[in-house]
Amino acid sequence: MNEPVRILGVPTDYGASRRGVDMGPSAIRYAELGAALRAMGLEPTDAGDLSVPRAEGRDPGRADAKYLPVVESVCTRLADRVRETLSAGGTPLVLGGDHSIAIGSLAGATHDADVGVLWFDAHGDFNTPTTTPSGNVHGMALAAALGRGEFGELDWARAPGLDPSRVALVGVRDLDAGEQAALRGSDVHAYTMSDIDDRGVTAVVADAVDAASGGDGVHVSLDLDWLEPTEAPGVGTPVRGGVTYREAHAALERVATDATVRSLELVEVNPILDDHNATGELAVELAASALGKRIL
Ligand SMILES: NC(=[NH2+])NCCC[C@H](N)C(=O)O
Numbered sequence: 261m262n263e264p265v266r267i268l269g270v271p272t273d274y275g276a277s278r279r280g281v282d283m284g285p286s287a288i289r290y291a292e293l294g295a296a297l298r299a300m301g302l303e304p305t306d307a308g309d310l311s312v313p314r315a316e317g318r319d320p321g322r323a324d325a326k327y328l329p330v331v332e333s334v335c336t337r338l339a340d341r342v343r344e345t346l347s348a349g350g351t352p353l354v355l356g357g358d359h360s361i362a363i364g365s366l367a368g369a370t371h372d373a374d375v376g377v378l379w380f381d382a383h384g385d386f387n388t389p390t391t392t393p394s395g396n397v398h399g400m401a402l403a404a405a406l407g408r409g410e411f412g413e414l415d416w417a418r419a420p421g422l423d424p425s426r427v428a429l430v431g432v433r434d435l436d437a438g439e440q441a442a443l444r445g446s447d448v449h450a451y452t453m454s455d456i457d458d459r460g461v462t463a464v465v466a467d468a469v470d471a472a473s474g475g476d477g478v479h480v481s482l483d484l485d486w487l488e489p490t491e492a493p494g495v496g497t498p499v500r501g502g503v504t505y506r507e508a509h510a511a512l513e514r515v516a517t518d519a520t521v522r523s524l525e526l527v528e529v530n531p532i533l534d535d536h537n538a539t540g541e542l543a544v545e546l547a548a549s550a551l552g553k554r555i556l
């Protein structure tokens with residue numbers, strides 16, 4: 261990992277149907293992200309938040325990719341920030357916001373670099389406008405970064421040089437029919453909750469890290485709905501059967517020791533749906549594990 265860690269807030273909810281996830285960066289900062297990283301001996305800098313339109317009357321535009329022009333504007337600016345941070349030798353720590361921001365993080369992370377992806381999520385986020393049941397772009401973010409479907413024509417969305425065989429999805433348990441078919445036919449490594457049941461989280465994560473490694477490092481995308489909803493209630497699309505608190509830490513500790521973490525993002529923390537900021541606090545703890553915090 262490079263230093264300093266640079267915190268980039270992206271207060272957007274345009275990729276999701278549940279409002280409030282735009283307050284995720286505040287919730288995560290309020291949970292003392294900065295202090296947690298300083299306690300580990302890191303010296304994070306905080307670049308503040310990107311500006312995201314806050315109009316009350318909102319027009320989603322097309323139904324199969326809602327608010328796509330706003331998502332484009334946010335992701336294009338985020339990609340620039342991530343790219344600048346990396347070229348200055350820092351490690352971007354991106355705070356969402358809904359998962360659509362991964363399109364921007366990945367566009368920035370893959371600029372002039374050979375990057376693998378570790379995507380921890382209940383969902384595949386592998387829909388396209390053709391397969392989406394909701395029109396929400398957060399359910400399409402990984403497909404977009406890989407240039408699938410019409411995203412292949414959108415230069416701002418396609419992450420240059422991202423190789424599907426160096427992308428690993430971990431802990432998936434809720435796939436729409438169209439994205440299940442698309443994932444089966446792709447080179448993306450998808451490790452389901454059933455794999456974790458059978459083999460244990462550390463063995464699965466070790467394989468995922470192997471798949472993603474080999475280049476300049478990995479981008480870690482952590483959707484808090486990866487965890488069991490009783491652990492992480494503050495998310496817009498909870499799915500039962502997620503990893504436990506300990507499994508999540510074990511997984512991210514493993515990432516810190518075995519992978520070269522080049523960039524990290526924490527997404528889908530929605531303080532309106534949360535229980536006294538439990539999910540914001542969990543996001544801080546898991547970021548610390550992913551960045552090398554150890555018990556002893
Ligand atoms: N990043 C997320 N929380 N994604 C949830 C996606 C849910 C569903 N698969 C959809 O396309 O709408």
Ligand SMILES: [Mn+2]
Binds near residue numbers: 381382
């Ligand atoms: Mn999810």
Ligand SMILES: [Mn+2]
Binds near residue numbers: 359383385483
């Ligand atoms: Mn997601």
